[in-house]
Amino acid sequence: MGRLLCLVLLGLLSTSAVWAQDEAYRPFYSRDTTRRHDLAVAQRAALRAEMPVPKTGSSEYREHYRRVVQEASADVYNAIRYAALLDPVVEPYVQQVFARILRANPQLPAGTRLVLTRNPEPNARAVGSSTVLLNLGLLPRLENESQLAYVLCHELAHGASHHLETGLRDRLATIHSKELKREFRRIVDSEYNIGSQLKALALSFSLSSSYHHRRFERQADSLGYVLLARTTYEAPQAYRTLQLLDIIDQPENPAPLPLAAQFSCAEFPRAFGGAPVASASIFTVKAAAKTVLETSDTLKSHPDCGKRMRFVQGLAQGRVAEGPQPPSPPDFDRIRRLSRLELVQSWFDYDCYDHALFEALQLLPQQPQNSYLRAMVQLSLFELRQHLQDHTFTEVVSNVSEHQAANFNELLRTLYQLRPDDFRELSACFARAAPLTEALAPADEFALAGRYAAAALAAPPTDPAVLALRDDYRRRYPQGRFAALRPAPVVVRHR
Incomplete structure (x- = not known):
């Protein structure tokens, strides 16, 4: 009984210590930007090396390809040089998860790097086969380490499948194709409806690009699930990850802010809240309509999650995790809390x-x-x-x-x-x-x-x-x- 009481007291003391650490935590800051600069230069060079200008095709096509790669590599440099988070707590934690995935999947491209950025957008992306960028804004929205591992596996699958290079080659091949140029000249030389015909041509090109992008997403989901299954993480969490991504554009906490409690006092009483003033004009009366985000899946940060969930459910043979999940391991919950503090600072610094x-x-x-x-x-x-x-x-x-x-x-x-x-x-x-x-x-x-x-x-x-x-x-x-x-x-x- 005495031993049990000691364990309970030690547990309470350790919990108090964790909260005390969180209270004392301050967002990372360093005037020394050497590490960020060196990392940014290395990843920019890696992307340019793995996407050389093709030796075939027209000079116009090759010049266009070169410009796009230059812009993409400059974007990678800026994302790392000015936003990489190299703090001593959150960044090492996500690197440990990434390292476990690489150890379990030695066939992945050598030299692949993970970079945690202070970008508040809840997202991640693969840049070529050499770099995975994980936005800080995604960490608080995930529930456990296995979900983070699946996000990283998905992006590693994009890189291993060379989706960036394949997508770029496909799009530029279409733009510079004789068929597209011939159709463009025909429209310009036509007598009527030139504007509407050009819009239709642009729409068909956009839909074709979206189709290929979503095909890549399905491939990354499939290979990402295989990569996750080879690790010690929980593969059923892949399904739950897609559930969370499907609602990522919705607020995590929809409760009204306590503005009156924070900003109103006896000396300066102030009323807050209330619905916005409606127009009194009789010409503005109309039935309530759903927003574009409610009626279209295209504008979501992560479209097609419903279809992707059904696909992953088939891969997992029905063994999936659904609904809210407990944090595991417990340290991940603290990483989420610290990430929220870092996000406050990121918004302020931006x-x-x-x-x-x-x-x-x-x-x-x-x-x-x-x-x-x-x-x-x-x-x-x-x-x-x-x-x-x-x-x-x-x-x-x-x-x-x-x-x-x-x-x-x-x-x-x-x-x-x-x-x-x-x-x-x-x-x-x-x-x-x-x-x-x-x-x-x-x-x-x-x-x-x-x-x-x-x-x-x-x-x-x-x-x-x-x-x-x-x-x-x-x-x-x-x-x-x-x-x-x-x-x-x-x-x-x-x-």
């Missing part, structure tokens, strides 16, 4: 302050005392007010759209109704609940930047308290991640 604010507010109810999340709310409010004053608000705030989550649209409508002075009141009410004091995080860059943002929202920029916080940040973090707070660079003038 100047998408509406998304950064939204994600931080969604996480705060679970971690109400998390000083990082509270700092990011203040910093997002600060940047939003700055852009409103500079008349660049629409550059950093999305438009309200029926294709977005209702709770995100609610936040956008609130933001578009604000005046510059309103941000001071929002910041004051938010800070009142749990102020970012020096005692809370005495040596934390984010907390210090958050305190500066709150002070700058409450007082003029020349206020001594604001200047003191700015100077304190510059003293402690002269190479910090917040460029607006760093010292101005010294300009050396040569005579």
